[in-house]
Amino acid sequence: MFALPLAETAELRPLSPWHAGEFLTHLDRAREHIAPWVGASFVATDLDSAHRVLHRYAEKWANDAGGIWGIWVDGTLVGGVMFVSFDTVSGVAEAGCWLEPAAEGRGLVTRAATRIVDWAIRERGIHRVEWHARVGNVRSVAVARRLGMRHEGTLRGVAPGPAGRIDVEVWAVLAGEWPATTG
Template identity: 70%
Template sequence: MFATPLDADAELRPLNPWHAEEFLANLDRSRQHIAPWVSPSFVATDLDGARHVLQRYADRWARDDGGIWGIWSDGTLVGGVLLVSLNAASGVCEAGCWLEPAAEGRGLVTRAVERLIDWVLVERGLHRVEWQTNAGNVRSIAVARRLGMRRDGVLRDALPGPQGRIDLEVWSVLAPEWRTRRAGSDEPR
């Protein structure tokens, strides 16, 4: 097992099927807050559903095409980051996140996604990290901006939503851009 510190009280570590009870408790605390922004298949409503979501990502990790990590603050799972997809052959992946309201405003997601991007682009050698978000999700768009991503465009009416179809914004960062950004950073990694 590994844990990566995010701040004095928070860490990023693997989120596995055996964490299903903690994951479900986290979803219960954040369900209303994240439901408009994440896939309905992610927001499990019972223990079997939570275990299924985590197993789906464990299977993706085993196939080398995705993964999921939790953010724990003071020992409580408060959110996480994920690789929705990872294609080593094409050098492209899609990252995502979720966080319960009580943990917002501390930069946890930004730091966690930075660690994930470092791993994907520097250690794994992929070329592109995508960030797809509902065009109305201002917090997610702010994370993309803080990470130095560029807005590639908008997929109009890309998905059905509760009040009609929604637009998706696609943001990305390329390996050369990330390396340049990291080289100019004074912050230790």
Template identity: 55%
Template structure:
């Protein structure tokens, strides 16, 4: 389908589809403890069938135009991904999220991939608002929102229980007009 270069380091953004189940499972196995800190599917994909089920659920969302899953590959190896957990074209709102295995952290892969997806959502699909939710203790995710120029809109205190602890969730967002203006400033 597509492979979008994320820079000179061999990183690419590609669709992550059901036929990637074995590769997806191997990727999760490499970083399961790290991924599971904040992402629940790290715990639910335990074999090829359950990995395929997760990927199929996002293929179904893609077909319904309500979400999508995109893998980040580094030198041909799946190391993480980005997803539109929610994609509401009618209302012009979407929620972008991410995960990454530890060996790929600190390279800007998520930020670069998110920029590609936000550009697409805003320019091609007419999204008005792109949201980013992160557990307050998930500093890498919060830092991605900052690097993307999103505005922290608030904290949903003890929003959901995860792994036995009620997590505070930060809500970050960028509006299409803000995204375009920031991109124009960067292009100068």
């Protein structure tokens, strides 16, 4: 298995179905904090649903349609990044993230997202990487900005949410813009 360093005691690693127990333990710590910002299907509530979430991303990886990586600090899973979608034919991918409160403020998500976006653009030929953030998710928007993404608009009432329809900001970076943000 590979591990990419993100900081002195933090690393980025693939998050696989066999991590379901660790993933569930992490989600139990993060659940209240991330629930307003991620889809209900992501916030697993038992071992079977945790396995299903990770299996769904393993299938995406196997089909070259997405992927998920965990962020570990001192050997503990604290969050991660993913490609919600990944389409090499159209050249468009959507990246995302989540993080438990104890790990915030260290730049871990920005460094992890930089790694996967850079790989998608430089190695896989993705032309456009999108970042979708529910309106009000200032931390997610801050990551999009640090990645050099531009706000392209807000999709109003795009999906059902616990308190009614939700609005989602769409941010993106194009391959030709990416070297300026990473080099």
